[in-house]
Amino acid sequence: MKVGIIGQGYVGLTIAASAARVGHNVVGLEINHEIAKRLALGESHIEGIKSEDLKEFISAGNYLCVENPGELATAEIVIIAVPTPLDGDRKPDLSAIYSACDIIATNFAAPVLVINESTSFPGTLRQEIAGRIFKTSGVNHLYAVSPERVDPGNQTWNTKNTPRLVSGLDDEATTKAIDFYSSFCDEVIKVSSPEVAEAAKLFENSFRQINIALVNEFAQISHTLGFSAREVIAAAATKPYGFMPFSPGAGVGGHCIPLDPSYLAFVAERAGVPATFIKRANEVNLAMPSFVAQRVVEGSGGNIKGKKVVIIGLAYKANIADTRESPAEAIIEILRNQEAIVTWHDPLVSSWRGESSDEISGADIAVVVTLHDVISVDEIVKTAYVFDCTGKIPGVEGI
Numbered sequence: 001m002k003v004g005i006i007g008q009g010y011v012g013l014t015i016a017a018s019a020a021r022v023g024h025n026v027v028g029l030e031i032n033h034e035i036a037k038r039l040a041l042g043e044s045h046i047e048g049i050k051s052e053d054l055k056e057f058i059s060a061g062n063y064l065c066v067e068n069p070g071e072l073a074t075a076e077i078v079i080i081a082v083p084t085p086l087d088g089d090r091k092p093d094l095s096a097i098y099s100a101c102d103i104i105a106t107n108f109a110a111p112v113l114v115i116n117e118s119t120s121f122p123g124t125l126r127q128e129i130a131g132r133i134f135k136t137s138g139v140n141h142l143y144a145v146s147p148e149r150v151d152p153g154n155q156t157w158n159t160k161n162t163p164r165l166v167s168g169l170d171d172e173a174t175t176k177a178i179d180f181y182s183s184f185c186d187e188v189i190k191v192s193s194p195e196v197a198e199a200a201k202l203f204e205n206s207f208r209q210i211n212i213a214l215v216n217e218f219a220q221i222s223h224t225l226g227f228s229a230r231e232v233i234a235a236a237a238t239k240p241y242g243f244m245p246f247s248p249g250a251g252v253g254g255h256c257i258p259l260d261p262s263y264l265a266f267v268a269e270r271a272g273v274p275a276t277f278i279k280r281a282n283e284v285n286l287a288m289p290s291f292v293a294q295r296v297v298e299g300s301g302g303n304i305k306g307k308k309v310v311i312i313g314l315a316y317k318a319n320i321a322d323t324r325e326s327p328a329e330a331i332i333e334i335l336r337n338q339e340a341i342v343t344w345h346d347p348l349v350s351s352w353r354g355e356s357s358d359e360i361s362g363a364d365i366a367v368v369v370t371l372h373d374v375i376s377v378d379e380i381v382k383t384a385y386v387f388d389c390t391g392k393i394p395g396v397e398g399i
Contacts, residue, residue: 001180004029004075006100008039008065010046010255010322011117011148012081017049018159018184020062027072028065029103039065047152047320069103077180078104080116080129081148085259090282092121092263094128101129105136113176114141117148119260121202121267122195126169144168144177145194147201152254153320163187165197205260206278211246212257213281216288219248219399223295229399230391248399250369250389251288251327253316258285258325289330292367292399296387297338299397300365305339310363312380313370314346318390321348328369340365347374368393 001024005012008030020026030036035045042055057063064071072078082096097118104114114133116125125145133141146166151157164185168174174190181188191197215233222229229248237245252258261282265275297304316326323329328344335342343358350356360366360376366383371390380386380393388398 001025001077002027002075003180004072004078005081006069006072006078006103007081007083007096007118008035009081009083010152011150012079013039013044013046013049014150014159015079015081015117015148016063017053017057019180020057020060021053022184023062024183025061026057026063027075028063029069029072030065030067033067036065036067047322048150048154048158069107072103073107075108075112077113077115077176078108080104080114080118082118083255084118084120084263085255086262090262092266094120094124097124097128098132101132102136104141105133105139108137108139108141111139111141113173113180114143115177115180116143116145119147119201119256119263120198121263122198123267124198125194130169142168142170142173142176143194144173145197146177146181147197149201152322153317160184161186163189165189165191165200167191167194167197169194199264202260202264205256206264206281208246209252209257209261209285210277210281211244212249212252213284215246215248216251216399217284220291223399247391249288249327250292250331250399252285253324253326253328254322255324286330289327289334292327292331292369292387292389293334293338295397295399296335296365296367296385299387300385304335304365307340307364308362309335309340309342309365309367310358310360310383311335311342311344312346312360312366312368312375313372314344314349314352314357315370315372318370319348319372321346321350323349323352326369331367331369335367345375346370346372348372368398 003024003026005016005028008028016026016028042058044051080100085093087093130143149162164181166177178188219229233245261278265278268275314328332342345360346357360379366380366386368388371392386396388396
């Protein structure tokens with residue numbers, strides 16, 4: 001089956017590789033010229049997709065990366081896999097989805113199956129995607145949704161063994177979407193409507209956002225009261241029922257937890273229902289970099305002006321290079337505003353905002369935001385003052 005995928009980032013390329021691996025003919029559309037050029041040569045730009053696999057798919061004729069939307073026109077299935085960020089007011093930004101819709105409306109004169117994998121609020125497939133495409137083209141495409149569940153760097157759960165939710169606007173779309181995903185997913189679960197599938201994705205990550213915010217707030221409480229939040233969490237986790245441990249940290253990062261709950265809050269408030277838990281969780285997690293910076297200043301004698309600070313781990317989680325929404329960014333900005341000389345050390349991140357990874361040695365202060373396996377703890381603890389946000393370095397201050 002010929003499959004067109006709009007967007008070749010973490011989601012789109014992962015699905016492209018999964019589909020190509022089982023013999024589908026995949027054409028991936030990527031508007032970033034540099035990324036498209038690399039992918040055309042079989043060079044992966046994300047964790048979890050090996051370049052040698054891409055080269056094999058290209059050689060077999062099962063994968064092609066293009067920059068011209070017209071080259072998607074012969075696809076039988078078109079998947080939307082584009083970013084859904086927040087705008088400056090932390091409201092949903094569907095501009096990339098709308099662009100994908102316009103590509104489909106312009107290039108497909110006959111009906112195809114359109115699947116949305118991009119995370120968005122309930123009603124997006126029915127109202128925003130199907131409605132927009134039909135208004136422009138007048139073509140009655142089939143529509144389904146299957147929200148992505150990509151976890152960069154996860155060595156246990158992947159596209160094949162992670163259960164996948166699917167629902168279409170009608171039975172035919174649902175059946176065809178299930179048939180497609182069943183070709184490379186072990187378990188495909190049909191839900192009653194696209195809105196259920198869309199809401200499930202948002203609720204999954206709202207659950208995580210709220211629980212992370214709870215332990216982050218508890219970490220602040222426990223610090224003030226003079227005991228270890230991590231020890232309390234470990235003690236509570238000895239209860240064999242009714243408790244699920246989460247760990248505090250410098251905030252939340254990536255493209256899911258910091259963003260998805262705001263999509264749910266948006267649609268809730270639009271319907272007249274206040275999303276109070278989600279709002280408070282956002283506030284707590286967004287404030288954690290300030291709490292970290294405050295603790296670092298307090299632990300360094302109350303003044304960091306002119307001191308050399310190295311941020312350890314720029315990526316948002318361990319053992320990946322993804323810096324999207326990383327709390328390290330806010331910590332760097334806050335400390336620089338206090339006139340510290342701030343650099344960062346992350347062997348997995350080649351460059352960031354025109355800067356490169358620096359050495360740990362020579363710093364007065366080390367702030368550990370993310371601890372990759374390749375980073376030397378022995379080197380970190382040589383620094384005069386260490387603040388650890390991960391809880392993995394014994395004998396130093398931290399959250």
